Amino acid sequence: MQATSSCWRPHQGDFAIDRGGFMPVLHGTSASSIAAVAVGALILGIAPTASAADEQSKAERTAAAVERIAGTEDIAGSALQSDGTLKSVTATEAGQPITVTTPATASGTISTTANxxxxxIGLSNASQAKGIKSPNGTVVYPDVAKDADLAVQPTVAGGVRALTTVNNANAAKEYRFDLALPAGAVTDHLEDGRILVLTGTDEDADILGSFDAPWAKDANGNAVPTSYRVQDGSLIQSIDFDKNTAFPVVADPLWSTAWKWTKCAASVVVAFFPAAKAYKAIKALGGAKATARLLWGARTKGDFIRYAKKAGKNGAVQILGIAGVQSYCFG
Incomplete structure (x- = not known):
């Protein structure tokens, strides 16, 4: 992905530049986005709207903090839509499109579409702050809540980062991201902190994607204790900072689509027949889809061997030897 040039200028009718000329401001609101899931709710209250100049200055500081911690190399390019949203379209290795939509205002919805x-993904009860896009592609929403900003980065891999910037010790310590999932979809909280989203609870359920294990870093790049929990249809991130923390703190729920999942599952299905070497091991784990989900949930081959106790160590090794497993199943 090529970063937007710092000398970029808007065409007439595109972005409007606030005073100071730092970043383009996205104007317009998507009614359909507001109706679905609000992006931007924090558990504490909402800060008052700042002046345009203040918002511009805050956006500049927030973008700098976020990009210093999260980087810019994998930010995907995005295009302004007629409703004021930004759309980013990337393609998988198989050529299938993945679309990430970034809302015009903090009360909109971040959405990803794949397969x-x-x-x-949204923060409920957020302010109406307009998104301000940095030259590198980070979209900042200043003052989405008391002493906190939100930044969004679509990635070239088809995922999206929703980065909360905590500006001081008076900010909330918990941030609630409402989830709008397809009908029947469920979440599975893994022991390494990741959260999988599956199409259902049955043995043939597919994986839609996952939230990476949570992280948070202070202004010096040091880790700040953080954790996830899923409650009442929302992903809640807790950040354990205190008055001695170096602010701002940047925390990042990263959503990644599981576009490789289909190939992972197919690799196991192909090997699930009575004459296959790994057949008994796959059967012991509950079948092809159940085995593929265990593979996907494992970060390493060692983790999978540990998870696949019912198959035995030799059986797990046989599964790892299936063609395509190591290429497609370790997301």
Whole structure:
């Protein structure tokens, strides 16, 4: 992905530049986005709207803090839409499109669409702050809540980062991201902190994507204790800072679509027949889809061997030897 040039200038009718000329401001609001899931709710209250100049200055500081911690190399390019949103379209190795939509205002919805399924991510009760796009592609929403900003980075891999910037010790310590999932979809909280989203609870359920294990870093790049929990349809991130923390703190729920999942599952299905070497091991784990989900949930081959106790160590090794497993199943 090529970063937007710092000397970029808007065409007439595109972005409007606030005073100071730092970043383009996205104007317009998507009614359909507001109706679905609000992006931007924090558990504490909402800060008052700042002046345009203040917002511009805050956006500049927030973008700098976020990009210093999260980087810019994998930010995907995005295009302004007629409703004021930004759309980023990337392609998988198989050529299938993945679309990430970034809302015009903090009360909109971040959404990703892959393989015909759309997942929405939002912070409830957020302010109406307009998104301000940095030259590198980070979209900042200043003052989405008391002493906190939100930044969004679509990635070239078809995922999206929703980065909360905590500006001081008076900010909330918990941030609630409402999830709009397809009908029947469920979450599975893994022991390494990741959260999988699956199409259902049955043995043939597919994986739609995952939230990476949570992280948070202070202004010096040091880790700040943080954790996830899923409650009442929302992903809640807790950040354990205190008055001695170096602010701002940047925390990042990263949603990644599981576009490789289909190939992972197919690799195991192909090997699930009575004459296959790994047949008994796959059967012991509950079948092809159940085995593929265990593989996907494992970060390493060692983790999978540990998870696949019912198959035995030799059986797990046989599964790891299936063609395509190591290429497609370790997301």
């Amino acid at each position: 015909g399924a759309t997942v929405g």
